Amino acid sequence: MNVIYTDSLIIGGGLAGLRIAIASKQRGLDTIIVSLIPAKRSHSAAAQGGMQASLGASVKGEGDDEDVHFADTVKGSDWGCDQKVARMFVNTAPKAIRELSTWGVPWSRVKKGDRYVVVNAKRVKLTEKDEAHGLITARDFGGTKKWRTCFTADGTGHTMLYAMDNKAIELGIPVHERKEAIALIHNGENCHGAIVRDLITGDLTAYIAKATTIATGGYGRLYSVSTNAVICEGIGAAIALETGVAALGNMEAVQFHPTAIVPVGILTTEGCRGDGGLLRDVDGYRFMPDYEPEKKELASRDVVSRRMTEHIRKGKGVPSPYGDHLWLDITLLGKEHIDKNLREVKEICEYFLGIDPVKQYIPVRPTQHYSMGGVKTNPTGQSPYLKGLFSAGESACWDMHGFNRLGGNSVAETVVAGMIVGEYVADYCEQNQLEIKTSLIEQFYNRENQKIDQLIESSSNENVFQIKSEMQEIMMQNVGIFRNQKDLELAVSSLKSLLKRSRKIGLKNKTRSSNPELVEAIRVPKMIKLALTVAYGALQRTESRGAHSREDFPERNDRDWLKRTLAFWRNEEDEMPELQYEDLDILSMELAPASRGYGNATIIDNQDTEKRIKQIEEITKANPNADRFEIQELLNPIELPKKLQGKNERVGRGFK
Amino acid sequence: MRQEQQNGRKLKFHILRFNPQIEGDKPKMVTYELTEALGMTVFIALNQIREQHDPSLQFDFVCRAGICGSCAMVINGKPDLACRTLTSKFPKGEITLLPLPAFELIGDLSVNTGKVMRAVSERIEGWIHDKNMGEIDLTKMEVTMDPDLADNIYELERCVECGCCLAACGTKRMRDDFLGAVGFMKVARFLMDTRDKRTEEDMYEIIGDDDGIFGCMSLMGCEDFCPKDLPHQHQIAYLRRKMVTVK
Ligand SMILES: Cc1cc2nc3c(=O)[nH]c(=O)nc-3n(C[C@H](O)[C@H](O)[C@H](O)COP(=O)(O)OP(=O)(O)OC[C@H]3O[C@@H](n4cnc5c(N)ncnc54)[C@H](O)[C@@H]3O)c2cc1C
Ligand code: FES
Numbered sequence: 001m002n003v004i005y006t007d008s009l010i011i012g013g014g015l016a017g018l019r020i021a022i023a024s025k026q027r028g029l030d031t032i033i034v035s036l037i038p039a040k041r042s043h044s045a046a047a048q049g050g051m052q053a054s055l056g057a058s059v060k061g062e063g064d065d066e067d068v069h070f071a072d073t074v075k076g077s078d079w080g081c082d083q084k085v086a087r088m089f090v091n092t093a094p095k096a097i098r099e100l101s102t103w104g105v106p107w108s109r110v111k112k113g114d115r116y117v118v119v120n121a122k123r124v125k126l127t128e129k130d131e132a133h134g135l136i137t138a139r140d141f142g143g144t145k146k147w148r149t150c151f152t153a154d155g156t157g158h159t160m161l162y163a164m165d166n167k168a169i170e171l172g173i174p175v176h177e178r179k180e181a182i183a184l185i186h187n188g189e190n191c192h193g194a195i196v197r198d199l200i201t202g203d204l205t206a207y208i209a210k211a212t213t214i215a216t217g218g219y220g221r222l223y224s225v226s227t228n229a230v231i232c233e234g235i236g237a238a239i240a241l242e243t244g245v246a247a248l249g250n251m252e253a254v255q256f257h258p259t260a261i262v263p264v265g266i267l268t269t270e271g272c273r274g275d276g277g278l279l280r281d282v283d284g285y286r287f288m289p290d291y292e293p294e295k296k297e298l299a300s301r302d303v304v305s306r307r308m309t310e311h312i313r314k315g316k317g318v319p320s321p322y323g324d325h326l327w328l329d330i331t332l333l334g335k336e337h338i339d340k341n342l343r344e345v346k347e348i349c350e351y352f353l354g355i356d357p358v359k360q361y362i363p364v365r366p367t368q369h370y371s372m373g374g375v376k377t378n379p380t381g382q383s384p385y386l387k388g389l390f391s392a393g394e395s396a397c398w399d400m401h402g403f404n405r406l407g408g409n410s411v412a413e414t415v416v417a418g419m420i421v422g423e424y425v426a427d428y429c430e431q432n433q434l435e436i437k438t439s440l441i442e443q444f445y446n447r448e449n450q451k452i453d454q455l456i457e458s459s460s461n462e463n464v465f466q467i468k469s470e471m472q473e474i475m476m477q478n479v480g481i482f483r484n485q486k487d488l489e490l491a492v493s494s495l496k497s498l499l500k501r502s503r504k505i506g507l508k509n510k511t512r513s514s515n516p517e518l519v520e521a522i523r524v525p526k527m528i529k530l531a532l533t534v535a536y537g538a539l540q541r542t543e544s545r546g547a548h549s550r551e552d553f554p555e556r557n558d559r560d561w562l563k564r565t566l567a568f569w570r571n572e573e574d575e576m577p578e579l580q581y582e583d584l585d586i587l588s589m590e591l592a593p594a595s596r597g598y599g600n601a602t603i604i605d606n607q608d609t610e611k612r613i614k615q616i617e618e619i620t621k622a623n624p625n626a627d628r629f630e631i632q633e634l635l636n637p638i639e640l641p642k643k644l645q646g647k648n649e650r651v652g653r654g655f656k
Numbered sequence: 657m658r659q660e661q662q663n664g665r666k667l668k669f670h671i672l673r674f675n676p677q678i679e680g681d682k683p684k685m686v687t688y689e690l691t692e693a694l695g696m697t698v699f700i701a702l703n704q705i706r707e708q709h710d711p712s713l714q715f716d717f718v719c720r721a722g723i724c725g726s727c728a729m730v731i732n733g734k735p736d737l738a739c740r741t742l743t744s745k746f747p748k749g750e751i752t753l754l755p756l757p758a759f760e761l762i763g764d765l766s767v768n769t770g771k772v773m774r775a776v777s778e779r780i781e782g783w784i785h786d787k788n789m790g791e792i793d794l795t796k797m798e799v800t801m802d803p804d805l806a807d808n809i810y811e812l813e814r815c816v817e818c819g820c821c822l823a824a825c826g827t828k829r830m831r832d833d834f835l836g837a838v839g840f841m842k843v844a845r846f847l848m849d850t851r852d853k854r855t856e857e858d859m860y861e862i863i864g865d866d867d868g869i870f871g872c873m874s875l876m877g878c879e880d881f882c883p884k885d886l887p888h889q890h891q892i893a894y895l896r897r898k899m900v901t902v903k
Contacts, residue, residue: 037716037718037726037770038770038773038774038817040725041718041770042718042724043718045723045724045816095794098792098797098798099792102851104783104851106809108807108810109806110803133796134802135798137803142671152810155813155814158813166783167775167783169783175774177770178770193869200677200763229717229719231718263694264695266721321694340807344723347722351722352695352742424669463682508712509712514762514763515679515712516714517709526781532723551857611785635737647795648797650797
């Protein structure tokens with residue numbers, strides 16, 4: 001039996017995993033990252049558009065601060081987020097971006113003087129202030145009141161990930177590459193590490209740790225067309241689910257991005273619309289202002305994706321061999337801007353579509369993009385159900401995004417959660433001893449080994465590739481942008497029978513070492529379990545909130561559904577997840593439930609909403625001299641690790 | 657749109673097959689036939705071959721969008737990113753795929769670029785060197801940077817560590833320890849960055865020998881095959897001039 005001991009084990013080498021590892025290492029802990037691929041190839045590298053942080057340096061960001069960012073995030077979430085966590089996040093985001101700046105990210109900067117931008121299809125002159133010259137600038141993004149999305153051209157994720165990994169290399173943090181965590185080791189109360197398979201040799205190793213962090217990214221590849229990398233299969237979340245103890249939160253909350261290219265689903269960044277790009281239909285008509293007079297193309301993603309789908313359903317889509325699509329028009333931004341700030345987009349258009357976006361429209365369609373759901377954690381990042389298990393980044397349901405995350409808030413979450421949760425992981429490692437029976441290690445090690453033996457020896461004949469593509473089609477067809485009872489019931493029953501079939505996979509290639517078919521055979525049953533948590537969660541949630549949109553229940557129902565879904569998989573033999581619900585406490589919300597200001601949904605009110613609005617008024621009135629920090633403290637007190645406390649400075653405003 | 661597509665054409669893929677994990681396995685070329693579809697890339701084709709013909713076929717894709725640098729291989733004699741190579745590019749419909757040379761072979765078309773790239777970063781200490789960094793107060797405004805400088809650093813930082821430059825490098829073939837264009841580009845990037853307090857002398861210690869900048873024979877395979885069109889020739893010439901004047 002191969003065993004490796006460490007203090008802090010991190011599964012995943014994307015932005016979130018790296019940042020947690022850095023925090024552990026800086027606190028003097030022995031730290032190891034395991035990753036399917038080299039860290040710099042993680043999907044974080046694909047983020048093009050940018051990272052939200054309320055620095056307010058550019059003129060269009062003037063007046064921005066944590067409070068405005070907070071309100072945008074809560075509205076974006078359709079009030080489905082944990083407001084404590086959203087607060088922790090917005091207050092720390094400026095620090096995170098400034099830290100990355102010292103670690104080498106070449107953030108695009110404010111240039112003093114005049115510049116021309118495109119806003120609402122018109123050329124507009126902006127004059128940047130002298131005193132902001134050289135500070136980090138920002139662009140517009142959907143669902144935000146201010147221009148808040150900081151960027152490096154359209155390679156933001158790339159530069160962030162490179163700076164982060166370079167820092168990890170400086171600190172000597174080992175990244176064990178081409179390794180896959182396939183099970184967590186636990187005793188029902190404490191998590192002690194993971195069983196990890198080497199993707200080259202096929203050998204298993206037990207990694208034993210005081211704290212184990214899952215930072216494995218999203219589960220977009222449950223769908224047949226996704227903007228996500230092909231490795232975003234949710235295995236990290238699945239192994240947490242398979243403990244039978246840890247819960248996944250809000251798995252039905254799946255985001256569709258308005259502008260992925262047709263047919264392959266590669267993303268063109270929201271920055272295209274943020275910088276002034278428009279959506280057009282088969283007649284070349286700009287249709288978004290008809291649906292969303294105020295935010296137009298820049299309403300939140302769930303809203304724009306739904307409006308596009310509605311418009312296509314009205315017969316206004318552009319027919320193609322791959323189904324109807326719409327056009328993204330960035331021609332009005334001009335060659336110079338596209339060459340510099342949207343170059344990745346340009347390359348993608350050239351290579352995958354053979355078109356020049358300076359002159360031609362881009363064929364786009366809403367496509368699976370982001371997983372709001374994931375391993376349910378406390379605000380400290382720890383699972384409330386399994387001690388020593390942490391999660392951060394897209395794999396987690398830390399729950400700052402609720403039912404819809406804003407563009408630019410996700411890479412921001414990875415680094416902010418990395419900083420915050422990283423400190424709590426280190427605290428946990430310092431405060432706890434490693435106590436584990438070797439028999440427990442053996443039990444898990446042997447179990448996983450036997451499962452692989454069985455797969456290799458099995459004489460069954462279900463084809464794993466076939467099963468996987470059926471699952472992806474089921475999700476695509478029935479658990480998409482618009483959902484209804486009939487489709488969702490079909491999805492659940494089809495997935496259930498697929499799960500049974502997935503227990504009878506037969507391999508053509510019986511090699512135990514590197515073997516792509518075996519890799520799939522290990523993953524696919526896990527993915528189907530996740531798919532079931534998504535589909536079943538969506539079926540049970542009889543309301544529409546954020547990205548979860550039920551045609552048969554179009555209202556946002558705060559009365560019955562201001563709740564977080566928790567999914568458990570109690571026994572390996574089970575065919576369905578167990579769902580539980582956790583109330584969001586309106587009476588401790590800093591921002592009482594209200595309309596988002598876009599999307600035009602009806603709301604069924606909760607009786608506590610009125611009460612909370614009154615309370616907030618009273619508290620504000622009773623403290624006429626309190627500044628915005630004191631008011632926040634009264635309405636929504638939060639805890640942050642000591643080194644992350646402190647107000648954030650802004651140009652022209654100081655620490656106010 | 658997609659003008660040159662030859663929908664329904666038969667394609668022949670000739671692929672090097674070899675799994676060093678299996679004792680006694682020998683390298684061989686195997687041919688697979690496929691029907692071309694609209695917009696087909698080598699990524700789509702290889703997955704089809706794996707799913708329909710041979711599930712043991714090994715290759716590496718992550719982003720499948722030309723962003724992450726995982727999928728470089730030699731395609732009809734040229735190193736390139738397979739995920740964004742359209743099959744329609746090849747009028748004859750014959751496509752030969754070999755693993756990237758200059759890297760350890762994992763199996764078939766999969767090579768270990770990650771290990772080499774980490775070693776490159778360690779060797780050139782590819783991170784910001786600043787003794788005062790630990791003391792930076794994150795509540796304060798960031799240090800300003802000239803906007804053009806920030807843009808210029810990004811121009812050099814667009815490398816995705818795909819390995820095409822090393823695979824195409826004449827010097828690397830003869831000199832195993834040669835740093836190569838990926839390393840030079842990183843050195844140039846950090847030298848340009850005012851946040852990194854290292855001097856040209858410090859960089860000389862890293863690249864001032866024949867395994868470094870003076871070993872380059874100026875064959876410029878790196879410039880020709882870089883999928884991100886990075887200015888290798890220019891930067892190598894620049895570094896060589898700088899390093900000559902150091903000592
Ligand atoms: C195309 C695209 C563009 C985007 N643009 C933006 C943007 O502009 N702004 C924004 O805020 N967000 C954006 N996002 C979202 C954002 O990029 C991601 O949510 C974020 O980067 C996720 O980071 P992460 O660290 O959580 O996970 P990832 O970066 O996905 O990393 C996951 C890591 O886990 C490892 N791993 C996975 N499973 C296992 C396993 N079983 N065992 C071992 N290791 C494992 C992988 O190897 C990898 O290292 C974009 C997303 C996409 C798809
Ligand atoms: S798979 Fe990422 S560059 Fe080809």
